[in-house]
Amino acid sequence: MKGHYRFGEIEKKWQRFWEESKTFKAQDCDDSRPKYYVLDMFPYPSGQGLHVGHPEGYTASDIVARYRRMKGFNVLHPFGWDAFGLPAEQYAIQTGTAPEETTQRNIANMRRQTKSLGFSYDWDREVATTDPKYFKWTQWIFLRLFNSYFDQAEQKAKPIDQLPIPEGLSGAEKKKYIDDHRLAYEAEVPVNWCPELGTVLANEEVIGGLSERGNHPVVRKPMRQWMLRITKYAERLLDDLAEVDWPYSIKKLQTDWVGKSVGADVDFALDGFDETIRVFTTRPDTLFGATYMVMAPEHPLVDKIAAEDKKEAVDKYRTQAARKSDLDRTDLAKDKTGEPIGALAINPVNGEKIPIWISDYVLISYGTGAIMAVPAHDERDFEFATKFNLPIIPVVEPDRQTALALPIPTDYSYDGPIGERVSIEEWSAIADSIIKEVKAGRAPFTRPVPQKLEGEVARLVADDSVAREEISMRMRDCAIISQCNAGEGWAINSGQFDGLSTAEFKEQIADWLEQKGLGKKSVNYKLRDWLFSRQRYWGEPFPILHADDGRVMALSEDDLPLELPVVEDYRPIGTGEPPLANAVDWVNVTLGDGSKAKRETNTMPQWAGSCWYYLRYLDPDNDRQGWDPEKEKYWMGDVGVDLYIGGAEHAVLHLLYSRFWHKLLYDLGYVSTKEPFKKLINQGMILGEDGQKMSKSRGNVVNPDKVIADHGADSMRLYEMFMGPLDAVKPWNMQGVEGVHRFLQKLWRLIVDKDTGEIDNAVKETEADEATLRLLNQTVKKVGDDIESFGFNTAISAMMIFVNHLTRLTVVPKAVVEKLVLVLAPFAPHIAEELWEKLSHAESLAYESWPEYDEKLVKEKEIELAVQVNGKIRDKIVVAAGASEEQIKQQALSSGKVAIAMRGEDPKKIIVIKSRLVNIVV
RNA sequence: GCCGAAGUGGCGGAAUUGGCAGACGCGCGGGAUUCAAAAUCCCGUCCUGGCAACAGGGUGAGGGUUCGACUCCCUCCUUCGGCACCA
Structure with a gap:
């Protein structure tokens, strides 16, 4: 059976051909063509070898690379190894094998596996971060x-x-x-x-x-x-995130990681000391509500200002805090701890003396290592204040909607030096006095009524809406005090600032502080x-x-x-x-x-080598420079790497570190773009057949070598793309691989005679019929569009539909299958090359022009429209593509089924969506 | 707890972005071919009722906007991913 689809042979044959002919060698500085740089996140060469997750991104990028070549681009598509890493070192510790040796062995194996998938990398540009010729330049940076x-x-x-x-x-x-x-x-x-x-x-x-x-x-x-x-x-x-075309979620992650907050530094004088304590706050508008101050236990001033009789307790607390790892600190986040140090700070806005505490919920590494605590408007301060019975003064009145959502206080009370004592028992008394005031004719307020009060006082003011509002106004402090409200609103209890909105207050207080020399606007970042x-x-x-x-x-x-x-x-x-x-x-x-x-006996972290590898690919053998400036200008152009595909696990660190190094190199004039990666796509994780994360212990790991041996690299590539959207998490299904394999078989049988191995007799130099021509044009358009929008699964579906159509024909026009083979080529390049050769083309199709389609031939001649009556489909009609709205209306109304559904009523309105449907409203 | 993504047949997923829900593939059922099997081809396959034509229901749940909602708005539930006291 000469003509069987022997994928094993075919794939080896073309892989050898591409390698020997250097088909995918990228030409430096070729100004005759536009450049396109498609980059994969290079892998760590692990002893486990490739898993099926790797080829997902690699196949996607390879499809784009091959497509772009056919579209006339000069494509740079390189590959390499992020080869420093812990596993090789751990293996060295256990066995004494040099990490260098382990790494080389793993690279060799993974290179073999990667090559067996037929990716169109320019292997002459392969780099490994562990190669002294490479890390010379890491050290240089x-x-x-x-x-x-x-x-x-x-x-x-x-x-x-x-x-x-x-x-x-x-x-x-x-x-x-x-x-x-x-x-x-x-x-x-x-x-x-x-x-x-x-x-x-x-x-x-x-x-x-x-x-x-x-x-x-x-x-x-x-x-x-x-x-x-x-x-x-x-x-x-x-700022420069605005320049790149990345998924929103990744930009968000980076933004949050940098963690910019705008606020003010405020200096608090100390009672009895010359020093001041500086705090950073994003809510300077709540200064009047600062009822105590907290310093990080490690704060250098603590020793100096702690009262003699507190020193022992302070030391004890500090050792406890020091012993906690970062993890412990977060584990215990719920339960606040702290120790007063017996010193007082002076609130600069009102001269109030407030106690100073130390607590590990304040981090020495952020801001100034000290905070003003505003328990009424900060969750953490609130938690701390309620635990240690510290006063809570509301200074921001929430808007009506927020106030309504606040739960009613139950039994909260405090004994602080500032503010009134409030408890549920006192409510009735307060309510009585309010009602008296209301009856005396005070003006109405637009405040919510606490629900618990309603029962008690509603009786008294049943028909008096004014009274209800007034009561609620008076109760609002109780409600606010009992619950922390971190939102914005209008200032209360804030002296001359009362009534200002949060935003206005922030502006004014910053100026006020600056004038008095007590503080200034300030910006802080979470980034370390x-x-x-x-x-x-x-x-x-x-x-x-x-x-x-x-x-x-x-x-x-x-x-x-x-x-x-x-x-x-x-x-x-x-x-x-x-x-x-x-x-x-x-x-x-x-x-x-x-x-x-x-x-120096420390070494650099694994991130170092991966921070700049995309630049080394531009000029991998240069031993005088990390890369030639001309080549950099050509390949990085105005936008940098055109397409970067990799896992979302690198969303924060790798991308942030890379961007940082790139910006340094930009400042020093070594690179010409502000940002390294223009467009970023994340591939989603592939789960095991059981829907669980693949892992050795679960025994659900799919071995790519086996898939390729059983079904071929083309089937593997096609299946990985057909599974679903690139960025989705999706489970593997071996029967799905067989499904796409059957598709390739079907295509093969369509073109190749199973006995002779030559072109099948049904494939003839003949004109295509109208339906075939139309579907061909639709397919070419769909596949091209889908590649551009990374919708590879639907592109494959379109090709399947077309192949299903062709198998029903008795004569298959050669020109049609040629175009089909060309659009399939980026997805399943081996079978496409083989078929292309059988169709008597001497040259590889790698640089063949991507087929054009005719917009006129994409459009259907006749269109089937759904006819709805009151939104329910009652019939379908077929109209000419150019039919007017009036014609469509007439045809829709002439349908018997429609008439029945209308039950003799007159149409009130007829909505015609051309090429979609007609909706008759009665 | 906060942030992000997502919930559609038995399964993976489609749906021109507000216009015929379920394309394509898997699986399953039936048939053809075959001595038989594999492979291949054809038909069927969201649910309920019906021999059928057809009728009704249906995109996590509930509400809303609209002639029309998988798609937009509100509330809630579930799953996955990230962060973890950042003042």
Whole structure:
């Protein structure tokens, strides 16, 4: 049976052909064609190999790449390996196998798997982040960070030698000043230290305060770390999101991660001390409601101002708080803890003395590490105040709708120095007095009535709506006090500011504070500087030397790459020093002047290599530069990477870090766009056949090698695209693979004679009939449109419909199947090439023009319209495509079924939607 | 708790963005072919009633807007993903 669809042979044949002919080699700087850069998020080469989730994104990007080539674009479609990573290091610790070796083996296997799917990558541009020829430039970019500072006024990075240095600094001060402005700097920051394992753990390796492996306790321990000043770019990272075409949800995630809040810094004087405490608040309009102050336990001023008799309690609380990991803190979020420190702050707006507490719900790392607490209008402060019986003063009156939604107070009371004591028992008395006032003729108010009061007083003022309103006005403070209201509204209890809206108040109080020298407008971000060092072996070494005299020196560019030393033992040494500290010969360096220095023994995190790989693809073999500026200009053009496809798990960190590095490179003139990735698409996760996440322990992992062996790469590609929308989470179904495989079989049999393997006799050089021609044009249009809008599943469906149509014909016009083969090619390239060859074309179809369609032939000649009577379909009519509204009306009314449904009544209105339906309203 | 996405046949999913709900595929039922099977082809397949023509119901639940709602608005429920005291 010569003519069977032998996908195995065909796929190998064409993969070899593409590889040998370098069919997909991208031409640098070819100005004769528009460029198109399609990028996949490169994978970590794991020992598990490829899983079926990988080819989903890769197939989608490959379809676009192949489609764009046929549309005449010069396409850059590269691939590579994010090859540094923990698993290889863990394997090294367990077995002694060098991570380099493991990594090479895994890359070889995954490269084989990736190639077996027939993706049109330009393999000549393959990169691996672990290759010294690659990480030389990762280190080079680090040096750019180290040797740059951020000019606040111009909002951009500049070379450090342009940093203006204040007059009169000593040599040491000057050096410190410079170091304090570098975008890469060293700092003592707390990390997850596991004494038992003698190592530092990543956050995800710590579960409930214990190490993931071995369940040993983990503590926060300050250690010297490299940090990157990403926070300097916070504003630009937010602003430039407007320039990119990304899913809304990803933009939102990034926005929230940066976490900009606008508010004011306010200085509170201390009773009995010269110092002031600065707080940051987004609600300066609630200053009059600040009834106490909270400082983070770690706040440096605490020691100084704590009262003698409180010191012991304060110390105790601090040690407790220090022992909590970040996780513990959040676990205990519900139950607030704290300790008064016996000092008073003075509220600058009204001179009230308010107590100062410490509590771990205030973070030292955000804002100023101290807050003014406004329990009436902040959930956390409210919780704290009710627990510790602190006063609550409402200073914002919610609008009517919000007030109505507030539950009625039950038994809340407090004994604070400010504000009145309120309890449910007193309500009747208050209500009585209100009613008296109302009867005395006070003006009406538009306030809601607390429901619980209604029963008691409604009787008295049954027919007096004015009274009801008045009562509710008087009760509002009770309602507000009993419940925290974080919303906006109008100022009350706020002196001369009463009556202002929240927005107006914020404006005015900021000016007022500034005038009095008590505060100013201020902006804060959640974003923190990037902890950029790891105590690991398998990562990029820092190109940094620590001289014995304390100087920190960068290697010169000529000394790059700084390669990893060969070591015997991949474990960290017990002190917490990274494994590189074991490599004594590597670590110790004699400088040109004979003095000694030690190399940095931390390594860079996995993010480093993936931050800029899209640039290395532009010029992967360049050993003089990270990339050639001309090539960068050509491929990155005005918009950067045209299409970037990858998993949503990188929505925040990878994309944010990449954007940060790109902006630095932009500031220094190495790249020509503000943003690296113009359009971003996330592929959704593929679940196992049981609808669960694929995992070895569940035994529901689908092996791509097996799918390809059983059904072929084309079927695999087609199925992954046919499953549903690219970004949806969807379960695998092996019978679905067979379904698309049958489609390819059907197409094959349509064109190839099963005995001879030649073109089937039914395929003839002949004119297509009208219906076939119309469907062909519709299919070509649909497939093209769907590729452009990433609707691959419906594109495949359209091709299936067309193939089903063709199989019913006795004679199949050759020109028609040729176009079909061309539109199928991006999806199932192997079978398409084979059929194209059988249709007697000597050249690969990879650069064949995408078929044109004729808009006139896409349109139907006759259209079936649904006829509704009062919105219910009663009949269908067929009209000519160009029929007028009047003609359609007449034809609709002449239907017998319609007449019955109308029951003899006259049409009140007839709605005609051309090419859709007619609705007769009676 | 907050934020984001999504709920459509037995299953994956379509629906020109307010206009014939269920395209296409899977599965299932029936038939053809075959000594038989696989493969292939044809017919059927949202639910209820009916031999049928047909009638009624139907897109997580309830309400609303509209001649007309899977699509827009309000309330609620469920699932998935992210964040976690950020003042």
